[in-house]
Amino acid sequence: MRAVVADRLGDPSVLQVKEVPTPEPGPRDVVVRVGAAGVNFPDILSVAGTYQHKQQVPFIPGMEGAGTIHAVGSDVRGWKPGDKVIFGVRPGAFAEYAKVTKPDGMMRLPDGWSEIEGAGYRVAAHTAYHALVHRAGTKKGDVVLVHGASGGVGLAAVQLAKHLGAYVIATGGDDARLAIVKSHSGADAVVNYRTTDFVAAVKELTGGKGADVIYDPVGGEVLEKSMRAAAYGARLLIIGFTSGGPSTIMSNHVLIKGLTVLGVRAGETIARIAPELGRDYIEVLPKLAAQGVMRPHISHCFPMERAADAFRALIDRQVVGKVVITTA
Ligand SMILES: NC(=O)c1ccc[n+]([C@@H]2O[C@H](COP(=O)([O-])OP(=O)(O)OC[C@H]3O[C@@H](n4cnc5c(N)ncnc54)[C@H](OP(=O)(O)O)[C@@H]3O)[C@@H](O)[C@H]2O)c1
Incomplete structure (x- = not known):
């Protein structure tokens, strides 16, 4: 089969399409004919060698995808060849075939969704759900501030927070992309954190109260400033560090405002x-997806040969929602 292979760690230019052996299923595995695979910021970090899960080279990147089941192991129940699925792997999705070692974690491709949409669903939806529901207990009427809302995990969080009945303020670094975020997700307000003081904007939008839940995949200065946009008793969700590095959190702010800081993995x-909690991914998320909750917005689609360009679209902050690699 053809696959995108990283023979060495480095920038996206290390990615090359190569012929590699097609995976065979073990007794508990499923092999999926991949239609499309979602690109996530952690793929960039994995290939660079800076992600928390280190990969041995050579390896095939890609954490998620959608496609058609090709073969099932002898002990697998509930799945059969021909089923259309959304799957996760650690890693190996940027290939014509991917071996899924935990088929219980797959879900059926919702009716009416393309494989390209399905490919961009899983990582963003799991992250947003775990953060907003399991960690922060987000409820109707909460003010939720979502940073990096143009990105994969950000846009899914805006969509889910709206579904949960929150008032959602979405931030990002580009007005045109934020306009798409607003129309796709129904965010109540969008704020460009490159051109606007988002702390002042949040205060103004909330009558001085601030945000009850802050969801932050950006880190750096954005999280540091967010302490001043937090309402008393707010929950701060630390999702990631696309701005390049972690933040310094002032413990006096945490104390004075009675904040809860929550790491999200x-x-x-x-x-x-x-x-x-994993049952929710299997039982709740398919129901939400069937209602269209967190249906991805796909802004870029590249063939496998252009995997490096797919990575660069994320690095260059061009994306609204998801970038997808197709295998056909
Ligand atoms: N905790 C978890 O379980 C979990 C799971 C998945 C992902 N993550 C993390 O979540 C973060 C986002 O992942 P993603 O796949 O959603 O990424 P993404 O699609 O690239 O979105 C990231 C967003 O960050 C913003 N950003 C701000 N400064 C940036 C910079 N210097 N370079 C690039 N983007 C920048 C961009 O929006 P603007 O250009 O509009 O500012 C972009 O839309 C990553 O750190 C990732 O590792 C965490």
């Missing part, structure tokens, strides 16, 4: 300490 928390 969508997969790890469930794998390590709270497997029962």
Whole structure:
């Protein structure tokens, strides 16, 4: 089969399409004929060698995709060849075929969704759901401030927070992309944090109160400033650091405002300490997807040969929602 391979760690130019052996399913595995695979910021970090999960080279990147089941292992129940699915792998999705070692975690491609849409659903939806529901307990009437809302995990969080009945303020670094965020997600307000003081904007929009939940995949100065946009008792969700690095959180702000700072690791928390929460991914998210909640906005689609361009679209902050790599 053809696959996007990183023979060495580095910038996106290390990615090349190569012929590699097609995976065979073990007794508990499923092999999916990949139609499309979603590109996530962690893929960039993995290929650069800076992600928390280190990969041995050579490896095939890609954490998620959608396609058609090609083969099932002898012990697998509930799935059969021909089923259309959304799947996760760690890693290996940027290939014509991917071996899924935890088929229980797959979901059916919702009716009416293309494989390209399905490919961009899983990582963003899991992250947004775990953060807003499991970690922050977001409820109707909360003011939710979502940073990096033009990105994959950001846009899904805006969509989910709206579904939960929150008043949502979405930030990003480009007016044109924020306009698409607003029309796709129904965000109540959008704020460009490159040109506007988002703290003042949040205060004005909330009558001085601030945000009850802050969802931050950007880090750096954005999280530091967010302390001043937080309402008393707010929950701060630390999702990632696309701005380049972690932030310094002032403990006096945490104390004075009674804040709760929550680290979010969508997969790890469930794998390590709270497997029962994983049921929500299997039972709740397919129902939400069927209602169109967190249906991805796909702004860029590249063939495997242009995987490096797909990575660069994220690095260059061109994306609204998701970038997808197609295998056909
Ligand atoms: N905790 C978890 O479980 C979990 C799961 C998945 C992903 N993540 C993390 O979440 C973050 C976002 O991932 P993603 O896949 O959604 O990424 P993405 O689609 O590239 O979105 C990231 C957003 O960050 C903003 N940004 C601000 N400064 C940036 C910079 N210097 N370079 C690039 N983007 C910048 C961009 O919006 P503007 O250009 O509008 O500012 C962009 O839309 C990453 O740090 C990732 O590792 C965490």
